[in-house]
Amino acid sequence: MSDLVEFRHLKYIAAIAETANFTRAAERLFLAQSSLSKQIKDLEGGIAIDIFRRNRDGVYATAAGQMLASYALEAIRMRDEIVKAARAVHRGEVPVLRIGFSCFVSPKILQTFSDAYTSLFPECPTQFSGGDPSQILRHMQTGTLDGAILPMPINGEEWVVEHIASAPLVVCMRVDDSLAQRMQIQVSEIPKRLRIFRSPEAHPSAHNRLVEMLTEIGIHPDVSNLAASPSDIQWMVRSKYGLALIDQGTPLDPDLTTRPLAGLNWTADTAFVHHVSAQHLALPILIRHLKKASDRKPHKQPARTKEPKAIQLELLA
Amino acid sequence: MSDLVEFRHLKYIAAIAETANFTRAAERLFLAQSSLSKQIKDLEGGIAIDIFRRNRDGVYATAAGQMLASYALEAIRMRDEIVKAARAVHRGEVPVLRIGFSCFVSPKILQTFSDAYTSLFPECPTQFSGGDPSQILRHMQTGTLDGAILPMPINGEEWVVEHIASAPLVVCMRVDDSLAQRMQIQVSEIPKRLRIFRSPEAHPSAHNRLVEMLTEIGIHPDVSNLAASPSDIQWMVRSKYGLALIDQGTPLDPDLTTRPLAGLNWTADTAFVHHVSAQHLALPILIRHLKKASDRKPHKQPARTKEPKAIQLELLA
DNA sequence: CTGTCCAATATCTCTTGTCTATGGCGCCAT
DNA sequence: ATGGCGCCATAGACAAGAGATATTGGACAG
Numbered sequence: 001m002s003d004l005v006e007f008r009h010l011k012y013i014a015a016i017a018e019t020a021n022f023t024r025a026a027e028r029l030f031l032a033q034s035s036l037s038k039q040i041k042d043l044e045g046g047i048a049i050d051i052f053r054r055n056r057d058g059v060y061a062t063a064a065g066q067m068l069a070s071y072a073l074e075a076i077r078m079r080d081e082i083v084k085a086a087r088a089v090h091r092g093e094v095p096v097l098r099i100g101f102s103c104f105v106s107p108k109i110l111q112t113f114s115d116a117y118t119s120l121f122p123e124c125p126t127q128f129s130g131g132d133p134s135q136i137l138r139h140m141q142t143g144t145l146d147g148a149i150l151p152m153p154i155n156g157e158e159w160v161v162e163h164i165a166s167a168p169l170v171v172c173m174r175v176d177d178s179l180a181q182r183m184q185i186q187v188s189e190i191p192k193r194l195r196i197f198r199s200p201e202a203h204p205s206a207h208n209r210l211v212e213m214l215t216e217i218g219i220h221p222d223v224s225n226l227a228a229s230p231s232d233i234q235w236m237v238r239s240k241y242g243l244a245l246i247d248q249g250t251p252l253d254p255d256l257t258t259r260p261l262a263g264l265n266w267t268a269d270t271a272f273v274h275h276v277s278a279q280h281l282a283l284p285i286l287i288r289h290l291k292k293a294s295d296r297k298p299h300k301q302p303a304r305t306k307e308p309k310a311i312q313l314e315l316l317a
Numbered sequence: 318m319s320d321l322v323e324f325r326h327l328k329y330i331a332a333i334a335e336t337a338n339f340t341r342a343a344e345r346l347f348l349a350q351s352s353l354s355k356q357i358k359d360l361e362g363g364i365a366i367d368i369f370r371r372n373r374d375g376v377y378a379t380a381a382g383q384m385l386a387s388y389a390l391e392a393i394r395m396r397d398e399i400v401k402a403a404r405a406v407h408r409g410e411v412p413v414l415r416i417g418f419s420c421f422v423s424p425k426i427l428q429t430f431s432d433a434y435t436s437l438f439p440e441c442p443t444q445f446s447g448g449d450p451s452q453i454l455r456h457m458q459t460g461t462l463d464g465a466i467l468p469m470p471i472n473g474e475e476w477v478v479e480h481i482a483s484a485p486l487v488v489c490m491r492v493d494d495s496l497a498q499r500m501q502i503q504v505s506e507i508p509k510r511l512r513i514f515r516s517p518e519a520h521p522s523a524h525n526r527l528v529e530m531l532t533e534i535g536i537h538p539d540v541s542n543l544a545a546s547p548s549d550i551q552w553m554v555r556s557k558y559g560l561a562l563i564d565q566g567t568p569l570d571p572d573l574t575t576r577p578l579a580g581l582n583w584t585a586d587t588a589f590v591h592h593v594s595a596q597h598l599a600l601p602i603l604i605r606h607l608k609k610a611s612d613r614k615p616h617k618q619p620a621r622t623k624e625p626k627a628i629q630l631e632l633l634a
Numbered sequence: 635c636t637g638t639c640c641a642a643t644a645t646c647t648c649t650t651g652t653c654t655a656t657g658g659c660g661c662c663a664t
Numbered sequence: 665a666t667g668g669c670g671c672c673a674t675a676g677a678c679a680a681g682a683g684a685t686a687t688t689g690g691a692c693a694g
Binding site (some may be wrong): 047050062063065066068078080082083122177215 | 319320322323325356380381383385395397400402404407436441534610
């Protein structure tokens with residue numbers, strides 16, 4: 001039924017809707033007015049929808065016609081985008097997609113991202129490079145990276161940020177720690193032992209935010225042990241330098257374990273980020289894909305918290 | 318250039334990609350094999366993309382072909398959806414969209430939603446009815462409401478929840494309150510005065526969550542004054558029953574004012590919700606639209622907080 | 635009443651999508 | 665080897681249909 005609707009028709013509809021005039025639309029389409037008229041009339045008959053109302057003072061789209069017209073613009077834009085990208089892929093002209101990532105982003109997220117890109121742009125090469133968020137942002141400013149997967153928050157108007165994952169923030173401890181007996185940890189139990197943090201320079205806003213949040217709930221953390229990677233953190237915990245807050249998804253040393261924070265539902269959120277002026281041809285398609293996918297993930301892990309997932313700390317992933 | 322690509326071609330590409338065989342794809346399309354072959358070949362020449370690789374043991378899509386094939390499925394689905402909806406609009410067969418809302422959802426959000434629906438489904442009637450979230454959810458279960466605009470969180474697998482807005486949670490006070498002199502309020506300053514809350518029965522999970530969060534930061538609120546609407550709350554504040562936490566977007570009595578909570582970045586989040594088994598034909602299109610729009614809103618109000626927006630309380634809007 | 639503007643209609647042309655028939659290629663069973 | 669089979673490409677015929685030209689008809693302004 002709707003197979004009668006071709007892109008050609010969408011183009012015609014869009015042109016008529018814009019000009020509100022068959023004759024001028026036909027000119028713009030390099031078409032005779034009569035041809036356009038006939039095409040639309042046949043279509044209207046075929047799909048049983050009056051698209052335009054022809055009046056003394058111009059042509060306007062009916063309600064249904066307005067829907068089709070706005071859809072038309074979007075559909076044509078998307079088609080052109082995809083065809084352009086596909087052609088670039090075919091010619092092998094898709095430049096390597098250079099992605100930066102923080103080592104605090106879990107491998108699973110990187111894998112998911114990489115898989116998504118590969119399914120969208122098969123056989124197109126990627127280059128992943130780890131580093132400090134602040135370094136990575138600089139690289140994106142200078143154009144030596146196309147995008148990045150980073151812990152939130154990322155501040156500034158110059159960044160396009162698309163949230164892609166979030167995982168609970170949990171307390172990391174030795175398996176033989178007395179706290180490991182418990183299912184959950186009360187915040188009030190650990191203020192003095194929470195002493196391991198990530199280097200503030202690497203991602204200042206996230207660090208500041210974490211400290212501030214802890215302060216708000218009455219913990220004044222002793223930020224003395226600084227780690228530059230999850231394995232540093234885990235080594236410190238193993239060596240009894242203190243406890244740490246880590247992303248639940250982090251692959252864990254067998255001597256260590258994690259426990260959720262009672263009541264609190266802080267999450268470590270991860271985003272795909274690119275500079276507003278980034279050029280890579282895959283970015284619009286990639287972002288659109290991530291946007292669609294973003295709604296499914298939250299559904300996968302909702303059973304964990306009995307309480308509504310509520311406080312969200314967009315924090316180091 | 319990409320004007321050569323018509324929906325017809327997309328249908329062909331999808332069929333071939335699925336069957337991996339021109340002959341069987343042609344059968345499925347009620348088409349002669351030769352026609353299909355020619356169409357694809359002409360298209361490949363026209364847009365300068367090799368879509369399929371013909372081999373001894375079958376037909377595979379090339380990298381670019383895979384992109385086109387997966388795009389094809391999506392594009393055709395969308396077209397059919399829109400045409401179906403447009404036809405329903407044309408015939409006046411779109412049933413009234415019955416939307417429930419909590420009175421704690423700001424009028425601006427309702428207006429935005431209503432505008433969005435009207436632009437997507439011109440001339441299609443809507444019916445808005447206010448009420449308690451718990452009532453509204455029951456109505457959606459029984460099918461007497463198609464969807465609702467409610468404060469988050471909404472729990473349960475039976476609900477489809479699409480986040481549409483979020484606004485900072487602020488302290489509401491009289492203009493002549495001594496606290497009104499300050500730009501921000503420290504949480505520690507108000508524990509005893511925070512005494513006005515929304516009726517727990519109306520939205521139990523949100524209420525529990527708010528109380529729990531306050532407990533976490535050391536406030537044990539005196540939940541004695543219960544209000545069923547923003548104006549009840551404002552009357553209570555004006556009459557010196559205490560302070561209240563309200564959504565920053567709430568239209569305010571001239572005798573009252575609001576101040577942000579220092580450091581905290583709690584937000585009141587609002588979602589569009591519908592039951593998983595809801596039938597209304599506008600829902601898929603509406604949800605898709607809200608999803609696209611959802612990313613623009615956060616960009617509009619980021620300058621307000623100097624600190625990264627961080628803790629998010631999906632709470633009564 | 636006439637000229638103008640604009641969409642619809644009629645008729646014709648020419649492109650193109652599809653059909654039937656056929657050819658070529660590789661694979662396998664005999 | 666060879667003949668049959670499955671599969672895709674090609675060729676020529678044909679019909680559908682997209683588009684062009686010319687014309688009609690309605691609304692409106694002068």
